[in-house]
Amino acid sequence: MITWIKGGEVIDTHSKTKKTLDIVIKKGKIERLLPPGNYNPPKDIDVKTIDASGMIVTPGLIDMHVHMREPGEEYKETIATGSQSAAAGGFTAVACMPNTNPINDSRSVTEFILERARKANLIRVYPVAAISMGSRSESLTEFGDLKQAGAVAVSDDGRPVTSSELMRRAIEYARFFGLPVISHCEDIDLSNRGVMHEGTISTKLGLQGIPAASEEIMVVREILLAKLTGYPVHIAHVSTEGSVKFIKQAKEEGISVTSETAPHYFSLDHRAVIDFDTNAKMYPPLREPRDVKAIRRGLSQGVIDVIATDHAPHSPIEKDVEFDKAAFGIIGLETALPLTLALVREGVMDLPEAIAKLSYNPASILSIKGGIIEEGKEADLTIIDLNKEYVVEKESFRSKSHNSPFVGVEMKGKAVLTMVGGGIVWESDEFNPRS
Amino acid sequence: MDQLSVSDINMILDTADSLMEISSRDIKKVPTLRGKSIVNFFYEPSTRTKASFEMAAKRLSADTLSLSATDSSMVKGETLIDTARNLQAMNPDIIILRHSSSGAPHLLARYVDAGIINAGDGMHEHPTQALLDLFTIRKKKGRIKGLKVVIIGDIAHSRVARSDIIGLRKMGAEVTVSGPPTMIPVDAESLGVKVVLDPAKAIKGKDVIMVLRIQLERQGRILFPSLREYSIFFGLNQELIRRAKKDVIIMHPGPINRGVEITGDLADGPFSVILDQVSNGVAIRMALLYLLIGGG
Numbered sequence: 001m002i003t004w005i006k007g008g009e010v011i012d013t014h015s016k017t018k019k020t021l022d023i024v025i026k027k028g029k030i031e032r033l034l035p036p037g038n039y040n041p042p043k044d045i046d047v048k049t050i051d052a053s054g055m056i057v058t059p060g061l062i063d064m065h066v067h068m069r070e071p072g073e074e075y076k077e078t079i080a081t082g083s084q085s086a087a088a089g090g091f092t093a094v095a096c097m098p099n100t101n102p103i104n105d106s107r108s109v110t111e112f113i114l115e116r117a118r119k120a121n122l123i124r125v126y127p128v129a130a131i132s133m134g135s136r137s138e139s140l141t142e143f144g145d146l147k148q149a150g151a152v153a154v155s156d157d158g159r160p161v162t163s164s165e166l167m168r169r170a171i172e173y174a175r176f177f178g179l180p181v182i183s184h185c186e187d188i189d190l191s192n193r194g195v196m197h198e199g200t201i202s203t204k205l206g207l208q209g210i211p212a213a214s215e216e217i218m219v220v221r222e223i224l225l226a227k228l229t230g231y232p233v234h235i236a237h238v239s240t241e242g243s244v245k246f247i248k249q250a251k252e253e254g255i256s257v258t259s260e261t262a263p264h265y266f267s268l269d270h271r272a273v274i275d276f277d278t279n280a281k282m283y284p285p286l287r288e289p290r291d292v293k294a295i296r297r298g299l300s301q302g303v304i305d306v307i308a309t310d311h312a313p314h315s316p317i318e319k320d321v322e323f324d325k326a327a328f329g330i331i332g333l334e335t336a337l338p339l340t341l342a343l344v345r346e347g348v349m350d351l352p353e354a355i356a357k358l359s360y361n362p363a364s365i366l367s368i369k370g371g372i373i374e375e376g377k378e379a380d381l382t383i384i385d386l387n388k389e390y391v392v393e394k395e396s397f398r399s400k401s402h403n404s405p406f407v408g409v410e411m412k413g414k415a416v417l418t419m420v421g422g423g424i425v426w427e428s429d430e431f432n433p434r435s
Numbered sequence: 436m437d438q439l440s441v442s443d444i445n446m447i448l449d450t451a452d453s454l455m456e457i458s459s460r461d462i463k464k465v466p467t468l469r470g471k472s473i474v475n476f477f478y479e480p481s482t483r484t485k486a487s488f489e490m491a492a493k494r495l496s497a498d499t500l501s502l503s504a505t506d507s508s509m510v511k512g513e514t515l516i517d518t519a520r521n522l523q524a525m526n527p528d529i530i531i532l533r534h535s536s537s538g539a540p541h542l543l544a545r546y547v548d549a550g551i552i553n554a555g556d557g558m559h560e561h562p563t564q565a566l567l568d569l570f571t572i573r574k575k576k577g578r579i580k581g582l583k584v585v586i587i588g589d590i591a592h593s594r595v596a597r598s599d600i601i602g603l604r605k606m607g608a609e610v611t612v613s614g615p616p617t618m619i620p621v622d623a624e625s626l627g628v629k630v631v632l633d634p635a636k637a638i639k640g641k642d643v644i645m646v647l648r649i650q651l652e653r654q655g656r657i658l659f660p661s662l663r664e665y666s667i668f669f670g671l672n673q674e675l676i677r678r679a680k681k682d683v684i685i686m687h688p689g690p691i692n693r694g695v696e697i698t699g700d701l702a703d704g705p706f707s708v709i710l711d712q713v714s715n716g717v718a719i720r721m722a723l724l725y726l727l728i729g730g731g
């Protein structure tokens with residue numbers, strides 16, 4: 001069988017351009033890319049045609065930072081529901097963080113995750129293994145064994161690596177296996193049980209604040225360790241003006257660091273907490289308007305390479321409680337694309353650049369396939385309707401959890417079809433392109 | 436306090452004024468709230484505020500039920516929302532909530548129909564304390580507008596300070612906060628106050644001095660090294676008080692640590708209105724109950 005995607009505007013994440021092209025898919029791979037009107041489908045094979053005219057066709061989106069909650073917290077999310085959520089958001093691949101229960105610090109957990117992903121059979125799931133056993137910052141996990149089992153990176157996300165010595169050795173050791181190291185930057189002492197950004201709003205609400213410096217101290221440490229070891233470190237969820245400044249400086253000095261931010265850090269600031277809304281509670285916390293501006297600048301100047309969601313599902317048990325007792329984190333897979341497209345409309349980035357941050361860049365940091373539309377490559381594709389307007393509704397989330405500060409917010413732009421290896425894993429009800 | 440307008444505050448203070456009279460009668464009880472039920476829901480221990488609310492409710496003849504953190508279900512880990520739903524089932528007219536988490540009354544309000552009075556939430560607000568402070572100041576000074584007030588102590592972690600600041604600013608007073616830098620919240624000026632760290636300077640020319648309670652167990656040894664050193668550099672004493680206006684009043688939300696944030700002789704001396712605050716507290720709480728559910 002052949003799938004023929006006709007007349008879409010195809011994003012080239014490498015040259016950062018877009019062109020109207022037909023895409024011919026055979027056996028799960030992109031067989032041909034050609035200008036419209038030039039393809040004559042063979043008569044003897046079944047051809048499924050998808051009319052993508054007026055739509056954008058991008059490489060399948062890749063989210064390098066999600067929490068799938070399986071194993072251990074299946075009441076919040078499973079690899080199956082998380083995969084559905086990802087597919088509905090336009091993502092064809094995700095990297096899942098190791099802070100499950102048990103923590104992914106051994107081959108058996110990594111293999112379990114991959115097995116679950118195979119059973120779910122929707123998107124590509126790439127496990128990120130822990131840096132330290134139990135993420136306790138005491139001893140290294142078996143990077144080699146974990147890599148062979150299928151881990152694509154190491155991180156203690158959810159917690160920082162509190163020991164600088166251990167972090168140094170982790171980076172050095174990861175180099176041997178070519179494993180990317182991802183850092184959750186937080187000085188736990190300085191966070192001091194804080195529950196939101198330290199600033200005017202925390203002062204007004206009487207909530208313990210987390211200073212920006214709590215993140216920035218660790219960002220600077222990781223930059224210095226990347227310099228010391230000569231091996232890259234990837235900074236997760238950048239949220240402050242200072243972090244952007246330090247990463248920019250490091251890149252200018254030729255130190256190999258990469259970084260990501262999450263859509264909420266360029267869409268919301270700490271004022272979202274004003275009614276003690278626990279759906280505005282996450283780590284790092286929502287910062288100040290000036291930080292939001294700096295994050296946007298960081299994206300436009302290429303200081304921030306990746307947009308990742310830090311999708312962190314929680315149930316009402318963790319969220320319908322007093323603000324200081326509520327869990328950190330929000331879901332993001334189904335709102336990341338429209339929030340990013342809003343930045344494109346505001347002129348922060350052009351569309352190919354934005355899509356690169358959601359596909360090509362994370363793929364190259366993690367050395368995984370995808371992120372680009374080329375002949376011979378896997379047919380992981382996302383079709384986007386830039387003009388689709390809708391309001392985010394709790395009930396419409398495919399994720400098992402609904403902890404999002406964007407419920408009730410108007411969005412523009414949506415993934416209407418998501419394809420992994422030539423197979424359709426998500427199709428919006430309103431999208432009916434068969435001719 | 437954030438939700439109250441200037442006219443709300445004036446109405447509460449005026450009502451408290453007229454209710455003060457009841458407390459001076461031989462039989463300190465009126466039937467105004469007969470048949471009304473009030474739940475005193477104290478998640479966090481508090482002898483004074485709880486006693487004050489109970490006294491206020493009894494003087495107005497309301498039925499009261501008191502629950503405290505030591506009562507079984509709360510210790511067993513029932514969530515605030517579950518407890519709220521249970522309370523709702525009893526159909527009370529008012530729930531008075533004291534809780535260690537900032538914002539707890541906001542959460543409770545989403546799940547119950549009863550009126551909620553915030554009796555102190557975490558480090559956020561303690562509005563009835565602020566109202567009784569305003570009431571005390573108005574009684575002693577005849578006005579609030581234009582007065583110069585200084586609050587000394589752990590401003591960052593104090594709900595009393597936060598509510599007093601909001602109330603005083605709304606009523607037109609000038610507010611200065613003072614104390615060790617570790618106890619001044621970030622961006623304190625955003626609350627509409629002046630920051631003068633050294634009490635010796637901050638007290639100069641003030642009409643009202645509010646002293647906050649210092650607790651070593653709560654503030655640890657990170658915010659300041661010892662009670663001894665605190666009392667030397669930040670405690671209120673006879674020498675400092677001379678820098679204030681001659682008719683200055685000294686306030687304290689209690690309980691007092693004599694010899695730490697204030698010397699014993701000042702607490703008992705002629706400038707002190709600390710005991711007036713206590714009796715005014717009952718009147719203010721009566722006024723609130725009356726205004727919320729006494730209207731018929």
Ligand SMILES: [Zn+2]
Pocket residue numbers: 157158159184185236237283
């Ligand atoms: Zn993290």
Ligand SMILES: [Zn+2]
Pocket residue numbers: 065066067097157158310
């Ligand atoms: Zn995370």
